[in-house]
Amino acid sequence: MTLPDPLARWFAAQGWSPHPHQLALLEARDADTLLIAPTGGGKTLAGFLPTLADLVAGPHPGMHTLYVSPLKALTHDIARNLARPVADLGLDLRIEDRTGDTRPAQRARQRVDPPQILLTTPESLALLLSYEEAPRIFAGLKRVIIDEIHALAESKRGDQLMLGVARLQTLAPGLVRTGLSATIEYPPALARFMGGARVLHADPGPAPDVAMLATTDPPPWAGGGGRYAARDVMAAIRAARLTLVFLNTRAQAELFFQALWAVNDDTLPIGLHHGSLSREARARAEAAMAAGELRAMVCTGSLDLGIDWGDVDLVIQVGAPRNIKRLVQRIGRANHRYDTPSRARIVPANRFEVIECTAALQAVRDGALDGSPRADAPLDVLCQHILLTACAGPFDPDALYAEVTRAGPYAALPRAAFDDCVDFCATGGYALRAYDRWQRLMQVGGHWRLRDPRAARLIRMNIGTITDPETLKVRRRGNRAPLGEIEEAFAASLTPGETFLIGGQTVRYDRLREMVGEVTPQPAREPKIAVFNGLKMASTLQLSDRVEALLADPGAWAALPPDIRDWLGLQRAISRLPEPGALLAETFARAGRWYLCVYGFAGLNAHQTLGLLLTRRMEDAGLGPLGFVCTDSALLVWSLDPVADPATLLAADTLRAGFDEWLAENAVMKRSFRAVAQVAGLLQRNLPGQRKSGKQATFSSDIVYDTLRRFDPDHLLMRVTRTEAQRGLVDFGRIEAMLRDRPRVLHARARHVTPLAAPLLLEAGRIPVRGQGHERLVEEEAARLMAEAGLAPPETLPPDENRVTKRA
Amino acid sequence: MSACPVRFAGHIFAARPSGALWWPAERALIVADLHLGKSERMARRGGALLPPFETRDTLSRLMAEARATDPARLLLLGDTFDDTAAAAALPPQDRALWDTLRRTWHCAEIAGNHDPTGAPELSLAGIALRHIAEAGQGPDISGHYHPKLRLAGVARRAFVVGQAHLILPAFGAYTGGLWADDPAIAALVPRGIAVLTGPRAVPVPIGAGRRAPLRGAGG
Structure with missing residues (x-):
């Protein structure tokens, strides 16, 4: 296969020759294809080649190609990049993007007169599909390109997009789907997610040059931010052309950016980019980067995807990578030239992370990729899809069910589950049939439609599956x-x-x-740190297995730097080291709280479940547990009173008692419910006029959860919530197995925080335990404030007036 | 018994953990803002279909409070129903519960902004009982603002007690609220105490002397 003539001449004029996978994709232009290529492999251009070839052959009335990307910034970038070949080839067509940032006038025009190539996001596509004009807009569509599909497949955004693509296939029969993905562990699963596609592999390119960054000072005992290495990172930036410095959280990015500037003696231009910056600030940083004005960009996952920064020649990862696949993808950001190895350096933020980074580097060298499979068919996303479909016009349930099951994630959806979702959208789906007169959807002549067409506005305002914290x-x-x-x-x-x-x-x-x-x-003051909760990134089990193997085998410690061996020695002196076949439990006091640290090495989800069970037992024992936090290696619980005997607490039979009931009322469930209820359209994130007035028109989702749990525990959304919450937990069997594998409980009473436990004190993702402990804190705080204000503790009521009495 | 004694306008009251106010000398049980039928009203207006159980939940909690105190009068300070149509649309089971409550205890309803049909206000032992506190017209006991407060990281509905005004938290299940340091409430009660509801009723000082935290989300 060669390029058709005008394209071949254009490539030659650029001094380029097409990659083999670009030609292969062009050859397979009539088949649904998933292209797996490393970053820098010219994926996006490959995706557009069949479109350009089609349009070179003749003009197309209406929309020809729809491009969907997870990032708004990416759509702008692609529009700019495509404009050049289109102009050079003299093609008469429009390329436009459509995102939340697009001006209303342009959006309105796109609905009347769509461009030949439309670049958009999953949410904007869902919105377009909810308009009555959707069948006309997409009638002549030939191709859909889904960029960074590996990233979309990790969240409900991908599920929503696949439902949208299934809808597009109905509106435009013969539509060809192309997925573009970075390197992943198991391509067939992603092809299935796409609804079936041929997998095409690009040459993976040379192995990356990746190592730990040599630092002048050893990492600190604890802490997450890597500020101790600011000078070393600065030196690396100075020696490179353009460096991306990745941090795991937004707060860490802010702090590290400040630390870098404090040692930026040559005042090199260094930018900052993360998801909590204003759109303007992010756009400025991106523009400066694209214009070649920067020497380094401090960033978070916000730059994991997309934009081809051709000049990046070094990636520095500060803090332990929690996921080998993501590390490999980040490394790929360095050097988008396909034929030279990417260069990356890793900076552990503390001593425990040295162990984690060592394990991660070994995994990269072994070529091991990891992944956490997601459950199929989230029903809350389907509920939103059904409501949006009704916004576009009446639908026939049999036809919609057939269409939904063409979407990969919903291929195995039972009809009963679909009907439950329709019922939820129509009547609320409650055990009490309260809304017969006020259904949201009503069936007329076999078709479901909105009872009140004005409801469409509210439904559209709450589109999307991203439920970030307020x-x-x-x-x-x-x-x-x-x-x-x-x-x-x-x-x-x-x-x-x-x-x-x-x-x-x-x-x-x-x-x-x-x-x-x-x-x-206020430049001079020491800041309180902005805490961005974000999503807690779980290390994959593969990675925590590697960490435990390294810790448990002193023979393997040779791979660790000397100060880390010293640190482990200190752990042995203050407490003890974890041992195979045993469960190490440390207790210590700090700042008026008692801590219990359990090293289970069973992964974040298992520790999360164990945390819920342990705190329940502690609540029963009146120890006043206040909260807990987990990593893949350990669980840290804090309480008002100490745990005297961890072995008793950790006995499997006592843990099992009340397991189900406790799971139903914990904070993890309530957090999951909030997200599920918002996605399914039960609770609104956005109400008309709400932002302006600032009035709290909504009430806590916890109230709705508690009401449902009491009166209708088997409601559809409660079932979805249980499924969701359990994704962050494990079943009791896994806990039992962990306890069985570690029959001995080693209790170490430490005088203070131990070296291994210190990093956990700073972990993000703390889960509160709302029990007697918090009640005691509330009462103490109230008493303190009363005393401070000079108010006497309240007098007591005369006993006969306060007593529960019965009239004679 | 974990109610909190409150002195207001020369009388002693008990701020109960449920959010109901007990007036021992008058044997009066006072609650505000039940917002019965809220889910029905939202559904009627084409909004989300919330779980239609809040009326039953609110009424059974009120029933429990009435059984525990056995009041000579039960005073409802307005916004008892989310609107007048919601009052007419109570499902039979909830309607029976509501009728039992009103048959068993002498019940007085004050009009609210959501249900303007009751009496505009009542007076009891020199204290006015109305839906919305009136500046300069105290002492009065009222509701309307749904006050809440955050303490030690926990957000709770709260009574607000000042010199001239005692404001009750909302008793209804599906109700949001206004932070107790909101200008609308602070204008009525520049300083005083708030009593948090919850497992126990807990008093805290509010207003002048206490640094006002930035308001945030939460129950």
């Missing part, structure tokens, strides 16, 4: 442009005068005004 915008006092966003929970902990970091600067919180936090820059 955030508040932050702006400088007297300045309209926002600096970025902070989480409401963090905002609630701020009092006027306190300082925090955002967008690389320290600011003082002044006041809340119309749901925007107003701040004043």
